[in-house]
Amino acid sequence: MTYLQQMTEKISTLRDKKRITILALETSCDETAAAVVRNGREVLSNIISSQIDTHRLYGGVVPEIASRKHVEVISQVVSHALEESNTSMEELDAVAVTYGPGLVGALLVGVSAAKAIAFGLSVPLIGVHHIEGHISANFIEYKELEPPFVCLIVSGGHTQIVHVKDYGEYELIGQTMDDAAGEAFDKVARVLGLGYPGGPAVDRIAKEGNPAAISFPRVHLREKPYDFSFSGLKTAVINYLHNLEQRGESYCLEDVAASFQQAVVDVLVEKTIDAALKLNQKRIVMAGGVAANSALKRQMEAEAEKRQIQLYYPTPVLCTDNAAMIACAGYYRLLQGEISPLSLNAVPYLPITQIQ
Numbered sequence: 178m179t180y181l182q183q184m185t186e187k188i189s190t191l192r193d194k195k196r197i198t199i200l201a202l203e204t205s206c207d208e209t210a211a212a213v214v215r216n217g218r219e220v221l222s223n224i225i226s227s228q229i230d231t232h233r234l235y236g237g238v239v240p241e242i243a244s245r246k247h248v249e250v251i252s253q254v255v256s257h258a259l260e261e262s263n264t265s266m267e268e269l270d271a272v273a274v275t276y277g278p279g280l281v282g283a284l285l286v287g288v289s290a291a292k293a294i295a296f297g298l299s300v301p302l303i304g305v306h307h308i309e310g311h312i313s314a315n316f317i318e319y320k321e322l323e324p325p326f327v328c329l330i331v332s333g334g335h336t337q338i339v340h341v342k343d344y345g346e347y348e349l350i351g352q353t354m355d356d357a358a359g360e361a362f363d364k365v366a367r368v369l370g371l372g373y374p375g376g377p378a379v380d381r382i383a384k385e386g387n388p389a390a391i392s393f394p395r396v397h398l399r400e401k402p403y404d405f406s407f408s409g410l411k412t413a414v415i416n417y418l419h420n421l422e423q424r425g426e427s428y429c430l431e432d433v434a435a436s437f438q439q440a441v442v443d444v445l446v447e448k449t450i451d452a453a454l455k456l457n458q459k460r461i462v463m464a465g466g467v468a469a470n471s472a473l474k475r476q477m478e479a480e481a482e483k484r485q486i487q488l489y490y491p492t493p494v495l496c497t498d499n500a501a502m503i504a505c506a507g508y509y510r511l512l513q514g515e516i517s518p519l520s521l522n523a524v525p526y527l528p529i530t531q532i533q
C-alpha cells in the first residue's frame with residue numbers, strides 16, 4: 178500500500194476524533210513560520226521568524242537569500258512551535274504546508290520539511306494554497322464565520338476579489354492587471370525613502386497627512402469592473418515627485434503618502450462593495466498584509482455599514498504571513514479527504530481557482 182493509500186484510510190479514524198492537531202509550515206516568502214492548531218481554529222502556537230531585517234538592506238526580498246535563511250531556521254522554528262504548544266511530535270495528526278504560490282526556492286524548504294515530518298510520523302500531508310491560508314485567517318479570528326462571503330485579498334503579491342462559496346470553493350471575481358496593492362505600497366514607499374516593507378510605513382506617515390491634498394488617479398477598467406490596476410498610480414506618484422524636483426520645490430511627505438493611500442483605498446473599497454452587492458452577499462472578508470492598513474479598514478467599515486454589510490478582517494499578525502492560517506485551511510482540506518502525496522512539489526504560480 179502506498180503512503181497516500183494508507184493516509185486516506187487514516188482520515189476516516191481522524192474524522193471521529195474530537196481533537197485534531199495540525200502542525201503547519203509556511204515559507205513562501207520572507208517569513209519562516211510554524212504553528213500548531215487544534216480543530217482548525219484554536220491556535221496553540223504561532224511562531225514567525227522574520228527575515229525582514231536582512232532583506233531591508235537590499236530594498237526588497239532577495240529570493241536566494243530567502244531560501245537560505247529558511248533552511249537555517251526551519252528546524253528551530255518547528256521545535257519552538259511544538260514546545261510553545263506543549264505538543265509532542267507523536268500527538269500530531271497531520272502536517273500542512275504552503276506549496277504555492279510563492280518563491281520556488283523558499284517554498285521548497287517548507288515542502289521538504291513537511292514531507293519529512295509527515296512521512297516520519299506516518300500522518301497525512303496536506304498541501305495548502307497560500308491565498309486559501311490568508312482567507313482562512315478569518316476563521317481563526319471569528320469562530321462563528323462560515324462561507325459564503327466575498328473576500329478581498331490584498332497582499333504583496335496578490336490583489337483579488339474572490340467569491341468564497343464554501344470551504345475550498347472559490348470563484349475569482351476580479352484581480353489586478355499589473356501590480357498588487359502591497360507591491361504599490363512597497364514601491365511608492367521606496368521612492369519616498371521609507372524603506373522596506375513600505376505598507377506599514379506609509380500607513381503610519383499617512384496619518385499625519387491630508388488624503389485630499391493631491392489628486393492621484395483611480396483606475397476603472399470599463400470592460401472589467403472588478404479588476405484593478407495600480408502601476409499607473411505608482412507612476413503618477415513618481416512623476417509628481419520628479420516634477421517638483423525639477424522645479425526645485427520640496428514636497429510634503431505626509432500629504433503624498435496620505436493621497437497615494439487614499440487612491441488605493443478608494444478603488445479597493447468601491448469594487449469590493451460593488452461585488453458584494455452584485456453577488457447579494459451580506460458579508461465582506463479582508464485578507465492579506467494590506468488588510469492591516471488602518472485607512473482601508475476604516476473606509477471599508479463605513480461603506481459596508483451604510484449597506485448593512487458585515488465586515489471581517491484579522492488582527493495584523495494574522496493578516497501578514499503566518500502558519501496558523503495554513504493549519505486552518507489544511508484542517509478543512511483534511512476533513513474533505515483532500516491530502517497530498519509525498520511527491521508534492523512547490524508550485525510558484527498557482528491560481529486560487531485551480532487548487533484541487
Ligand code: KG4
Pocket residue numbers: 206331332333334335358359360362363374375376377380465466467468469470471496497498
Ligand atoms: O500577506 P503578506 O504578508 O505577504 C504576501 O503574501 O505578499 O503581505 C505583505 C504586504 C507588503 O507589501 C506590505 O507592505 C503590506 O502587505 N502591508 C501593508 C500594511 N502592512 C503590511 N500595506 C499597507 N498598510 C499596512 N498597514
Ligand code: ZN
Pocket residue numbers: 307311332333465466497498
Ligand atoms: Zn501572504
